[in-house]
Amino acid sequence: MRGPVPLAHLLLRQVVKAGDRVVDATCGNGKDTLLLAELVGETGQVWAFDIQSEALERTHQRLDAAGLADRVTLLACGHETLATLVPSLVCAVIFNLGWLPGGDRAIITEPATTLPALEGALQILDEGGLLLITCYPGHAGGDRETETVLTWATALDAQRFHVWRMGQLNVDQSAPFCLLVQKAISRHAA
Ligand SMILES: C[S@@+](CC[C@H](N)C(=O)[O-])C[C@H]1O[C@@H](n2cnc3c(N)ncnc32)[C@H](O)[C@@H]1O
Numbered sequence: 001m002r003g004p005v006p007l008a009h010l011l012l013r014q015v016v017k018a019g020d021r022v023v024d025a026t027c028g029n030g031k032d033t034l035l036l037a038e039l040v041g042e043t044g045q046v047w048a049f050d051i052q053s054e055a056l057e058r059t060h061q062r063l064d065a066a067g068l069a070d071r072v073t074l075l076a077c078g079h080e081t082l083a084t085l086v087p088s089l090v091c092a093v094i095f096n097l098g099w100l101p102g103g104d105r106a107i108i109t110e111p112a113t114t115l116p117a118l119e120g121a122l123q124i125l126d127e128g129g130l131l132l133i134t135c136y137p138g139h140a141g142g143d144r145e146t147e148t149v150l151t152w153a154t155a156l157d158a159q160r161f162h163v164w165r166m167g168q169l170n171v172d173q174s175a176p177f178c179l180l181v182q183k184a185i186s187r188h189a190a
Helices: 004-015 031-040 053-066 079-085 109-124 140-156
Strands: 019-023 047-048 073-075 090-096 127-137 161-168 177-183
Touching: 004 031, 004 090, 004 127, 004 177, 019 031, 031 047, 031 053, 031 073, 031 090, 047 079, 079 109, 090 109, 109 127, 109 140, 109 177, 127 140, 140 161, 140 177
Parallel strands: 019 047, 019 090, 047 073, 090 127
Antiparallel strands: 127 177, 161 177
């Protein structure tokens, strides 16, 4: 497994089942969206956000080629709006921060919108659900955003959220890594 994205996919494959509802907060080229659309099956639903029309178009083409476009609601909106636009609880939310691969590197995710988006993701996450965040400390601007996200994640209440950092040890420490936040299952539900 090379890099954090395959690791995030491994976790999604464990958790997301047919009929589930999930969010891709940064659809980009649509690779994560496609996996989610496959996992939720015919009866599930994916909401996918991006602020760039180029990203939404690439994602639509990828889904269309796979015959899965009808399971995905593509939203040309910032992910900071996700808690108001996604109408139900979801079992997974994925963020892949940074710039659009093959796109304009000046357009990156920004702490000012990433933080409210992460808060919104926790609001719509069902108990036991996963929030996955791939951070890029080695990118211009990504270092500042990574610090902000780490500070936010570290401060989450350990009774309510299980927070993990998953990064490869035998690579440069500015390499991307993945954060996992699982919403705890309350005792009433257990
Ligand atoms: C690293 S890419 C995502 C890669 C994608 N998950 C894939 O599988 O190809 C990051 C994306 O975040 C998008 N983005 C930046 N700010 C955003 C925001 N406020 N809301 C939603 N998407 C945003 C960028 O346009 C870019 O396409």
